[in-house]
Amino acid sequence: MNSDEAKIPGLWHGLRAIVRRDLLLAWKRPGDVLNPLFFFAMVSALFPLAVGPSAEQLAISGPGVLWVAALLAALLSLNSLFLSDYEDGSLDQIILSPQPLPLLALGKSVSHWLVSGLPLVVVSPLVAMTFRMPVETVGVLMVTLVFGTISLSLLGSIGAALTVGLNRGNALLSLLILPLAMPVLIFGARTVSLAVADDAVAAGIYFLAAYCMLAVTFAPFAAAAALKISNE
Amino acid sequence: MSLLRGERCLFEGLNFALSAGELLLVQGANGSGKTCLLRSIAGLTGLETGYISWQGVPTERDRQSFSAEVVWMAHRVGFKGDLTLIENLRFETGLRSATLAGIDKVLERLGISRLVDLPLRYLSAGQQRRVALARMLISDARLWLMDEPFTNLDAAGQSLVVDLISEHLAKGGACVIAAHKELEISVPVQRIQLQ
Numbered sequence: 001m002n003s004d005e006a007k008i009p010g011l012w013h014g015l016r017a018i019v020r021r022d023l024l025l026a027w028k029r030p031g032d033v034l035n036p037l038f039f040f041a042m043v044s045a046l047f048p049l050a051v052g053p054s055a056e057q058l059a060i061s062g063p064g065v066l067w068v069a070a071l072l073a074a075l076l077s078l079n080s081l082f083l084s085d086y087e088d089g090s091l092d093q094i095i096l097s098p099q100p101l102p103l104l105a106l107g108k109s110v111s112h113w114l115v116s117g118l119p120l121v122v123v124s125p126l127v128a129m130t131f132r133m134p135v136e137t138v139g140v141l142m143v144t145l146v147f148g149t150i151s152l153s154l155l156g157s158i159g160a161a162l163t164v165g166l167n168r169g170n171a172l173l174s175l176l177i178l179p180l181a182m183p184v185l186i187f188g189a190r191t192v193s194l195a196v197a198d199d200a201v202a203a204g205i206y207f208l209a210a211y212c213m214l215a216v217t218f219a220p221f222a223a224a225a226a227l228k229i230s231n232e
Numbered sequence: 233m234s235l236l237r238g239e240r241c242l243f244e245g246l247n248f249a250l251s252a253g254e255l256l257l258v259q260g261a262n263g264s265g266k267t268c269l270l271r272s273i274a275g276l277t278g279l280e281t282g283y284i285s286w287q288g289v290p291t292e293r294d295r296q297s298f299s300a301e302v303v304w305m306a307h308r309v310g311f312k313g314d315l316t317l318i319e320n321l322r323f324e325t326g327l328r329s330a331t332l333a334g335i336d337k338v339l340e341r342l343g344i345s346r347l348v349d350l351p352l353r354y355l356s357a358g359q360q361r362r363v364a365l366a367r368m369l370i371s372d373a374r375l376w377l378m379d380e381p382f383t384n385l386d387a388a389g390q391s392l393v394v395d396l397i398s399e400h401l402a403k404g405g406a407c408v409i410a411a412h413k414e415l416e417i418s419v420p421v422q423r424i425q426l427q
Contacts, residue, residue: 008296089309093324
């Protein structure tokens with residue numbers, strides 16, 4: 001035997017393996033996937049009932065409420081991102097694999113977004129209806145939510161990686177993530193508000209897209225470094 | 233192939249080298265740092281002082297080619313309880329150099345071939361250990377790091393582990409084992425006794 005024989009599977013192969021595994025796990029435990037989605041739908045559906053049915057009022061508060069609900073739903077599901085891997089020892093195996101750890105952290109974020117962010121984007125038009133948002137603005141809402149939830153999944157992976165070894169790291173995770181998530185919330189909600197007021201929205205969407213790209217570029221590396229520290 | 237080290241916290245002035253076909257047995261009482269030593273060799277825990285070299289290159293400098301040659305078996309098996317045996321092992325093939333080509337024979341040998349369709353959490357602790365052995369057998373890694381490989385295994389399973397280790401060493405592999413029981417094996421054994 002010599003070292004040339006050991007063939008490490010390609011990067012794409014590694015990314016696909018971890019995404020496929022996490023999607024399979026989510027498929028076998030649909031409760032974990034539906035929980036944040038249910039939370040999002042409940043908060044957004046209850047709010048109009050509490051505030052009152054005045055269309056004017058709903059149109060003003062709608063974008064803000066939707067975005068806060070989306071942010072909290074994402075935080076709710078982020079805590080468990082690395083937790084089960086840490087508890088059953090899979091994290092050791094993942095860190096010890098010859099695949100680059102940032103790639104595997106990216107894979108975890110991708111599958112997290114696919115099972116928590118994407119369904120949220122898909123149901124958002126329905127929820128927007130309860131706020132009597134104009135049909136033309138639903139497109140803007142979905143686009144901002146796409147960029148926003150991707151950013152949250154990636155930023156959240158840093159926080160989840162930092163708190164994975166701690167007992168009850170949930171509160172700490174929120175505390176760590178919220179400052180980073182603030183720009184997403186502010187620009188997301190504001191852009192949808194502008195759309196409702198029939199104003200220009202391009203600047204907000206560009207900002208969210210840029211923030212999302214920044215998260216894609218840096219978050220996996222930060223998460224990988226944090227994972228190594230937490231798992232020592 | 234050489235592994236060098238010197239560490240402070242649980243042990244200091246420790247220094248050893250391991251060549252192809254050799255077995256290193258780390259012994260010591262509970263809490264003496266056996267697992268800690270193994271985790272440091274694997275690179276999961278950092279060393280206070282000293283370093284580990286693989287084929288003359290410090291592993292810090294070339295983490296990837298070292299990781300490609302190591303397979304790790306710890307107390308926690310590192311598999312998903314919701315996935316079946318095959319689904320778990322297929323994930324392994326994405327992570328490291330491993331193949332499912334001869335999987336039937338491997339599972340036959342380990343006595344777990346009739347459990348392939350069950351989610352892993354339905355398996356007993358001993359059966360899960362056998363699945364962890366399957367991970368080592370399907371990979372090409374030359375260095376086996378095993379933390380208490382005999383836990384939860386029955387007598388037949390324990391002698392199977394010894395057989396598998398001897399075969400691996402005969403093929404030119406190397407093995408580091410942390411255990412408190414004595415190992416009956418017909419190959420040169422280096423020992424480290426931790427206090």
